[in-house]
Amino acid sequence: MQRAVDPVRLLLVGPPAVDDDQQNLRIAETDARLQSEAARLEIPFLSSYETTRDSDTWRQEVRDGDHHHPGTAGYEVLAAVLSDPILDWLQQPAAE
Numbered sequence: 001m002q003r004a005v006d007p008v009r010l011l012l013v014g015p016p017a018v019d020d021d022q023q024n025l026r027i028a029e030t031d032a033r034l035q036s037e038a039a040r041l042e043i044p045f046l047s048s049y050e051t052t053r054d055s056d057t058w059r060q061e062v063r064d065g066d067h068h069h070p071g072t073a074g075y076e077v078l079a080a081v082l083s084d085p086i087l088d089w090l091q092q093p094a095a096e
Contacts, residue, residue, distance in 0.1 A: 009094050011044050011045075011089050012034060012038045012043050012044070012045045012046070014030070014045065014046065014049055015048070015049060016048045016052035016058070016078060017049055017053035017058065017062075018062055018067060018068045019059055019062040019063040019068075020067060027049055028053075031049040035047060046085050046086070048082060051077070052074075052078060052081070055077045057073050057074060057077050058070055058074045058078070061074030
């Protein structure tokens with residue numbers, strides 16, 4: 001897989017929590033596996049799972065919606081988690 005994407009800079013973002021504790025257990029496992037694989041491939045990884053799982057705003061927004069997607073305030077939580085690391089990553093020079 002790595003050889004197929006060498007010319008492209010990659011950043012992997014893990015999945016956020018939902019309003020279903022059983023599904024969140026699966027998401028936590030997926031997040032950990034993605035983080036491990038990203039480390040193995042030397043691809044930067046951002047986890048959003050724990051922060052969204054622990055955010056009352058995120059959980060309420062997801063609960064008020066379809067139990068998987070938040071409203072505006074929930075996306076603001078996600079943006080607060082991801083925006084600075086993504087902007088920092090974008091400002092880094094590409095590896096040759």
